[in-house]
Amino acid sequence: MNLKHQLLKKKDDVVLYLFVIVIIFLVGGLLIFPTIFYDNFIWKYFIGPVFEDAHNAPVYYHQIKAAEKFTVISELVYGLCAFLIMYYIYRLLKKLKIQINTLFAVALLPYFAYGAIARVLEDSQFFVSPFSYWFVTPFIYLQIICFAVVFGLLGWFYNKRFEQIEKKYRVAYLLIVVLFFDFIITAVWFFSASFQMQAAEIICLFLVSFLCTAPLILFFYSRKTCIVYVFILAGGLLLLLPSMYLSIRWIFGFQWSSTIGIRFDVAGLVLGAAVIVVGCVYGIASVRKKNSKIAIFKNPLNLSMIFGQLLDGFTSYISIKNPLGFSDLQYSEKHFLSDGILDLWGPLYPLLKFIFVILVIYIIDVFYKKDLKKYSELVVIFKIVFLILGLSPGLRDVLRITMGV
DSSP, X not given: OOHHHHHHHTHHHHHHHHHHHHHHHHHHHHHHOHIIIIIIXXXXXXXXXXXXXXXXXXXXXXXXXXXXXXXXHHHHXXXXXXXXXXXXXXXXXXXXXXXXXXXXXXXXXXXXXXXXXXXXXXXXXXXXXXXXXXXSTTHHHHHHHHHHHXXXXXXXXXXXXXXXXXXXXXXXXXXXXXXXXXXXXXXXXHHHBSSOOOHHHHHHHHHHHHTTHHHHHHHHXXXXXXXXXXXHHHHHHHHHHHHHHHHXXXXXXXXXXXXXXXXXXXXXXXXXXXXXXXXXXXXXXXXXXXXHHHHGGGSHHHXXXXXXXXHHHHHHIIIIIOTTOXXXXXXXXXXXXXXXXXXXXXXXXXXXXXXXXXXXXXXXXXXXXXXXXXXXXXXXXXXXXXXXXXXXXXXXXXXXXXXXX
16 A cells, blocks of 8 residues: 555544644744744734724734735635635534535525624624624634534434424424524624614514524424424524624614715625626526536526625725726725736726636536546535635625625
């Protein structure tokens, strides 16, 4: 057996050893060369940018200014961490025998939307310190992952014990679990708010969150069971619905900080442009449905990937370059690569994102279709991550413009 096969066979041990080596290296560096390892690396590229983002102002530590939020170094580290997290989540799902398919992706949509809305609420200064740090990158993504995993495990455990629960208590157990989490999440919204909530608002938040039980109860009474996907979906709605309530509250004039004005025009233009392009892609794929290489673009997950990237691309272009001369648009791009493309020629940014996502889908579903057939669930995980990378920042930017923050 050669070295390659030995490493593949013991890949988990290899990852563990590498992780231990990195930790030892960092701890040793922090103890021996704290200025280099902590001040000029960990704080400058990872901790400092979080404080800067949360306070929306430059921050310094030992006269060292925090780096821009997204640099080559930070994006490489975040990318590696994201890859490892997704891989081990994939392993967990396989172990629990939870199928990774389009339904799984749909169940995760509320989490993506919640992440985007929660980031905008943080931009609007809704959260007080230290809660505000939990709602900036990268912690908002870790928060979403933790919640999705928790509700996935709850769904798996409930299904495993389903037959052991008396029929008359099955729905009651569901409601008790949701009430428990609803109470905790409502308390977090209350204590993290930068203004004093009235009793009526707290009750409203609690009741709005409780609407997440609708898919659980409907699915239970229609199927007499409750698959893991529905649990994950309900958990996402438990987070999403109160954040939607707060953003709608802001849009309709009940604001807790300053705004440059509510803007529906830019949001309408961006959403309309993205929908039109996706509609054209779907129309072409439907007309040429006999051509399997083109028919792949009828797939809902593929269309969602295209929509997410277009939403991000159009929003960044219109809000930053402002080609139509909208008033009060004062936004900038934090990603160095995106900023460079926008400076080169604004329309090139959404165009390149569109071409890139089309190529990614084509490579996966056509060029390497046979090779990836046995890794179909891993492909879905990759597509979901790709969808998040476009949809989450796109939704955040659209809502941020709409709310004027």
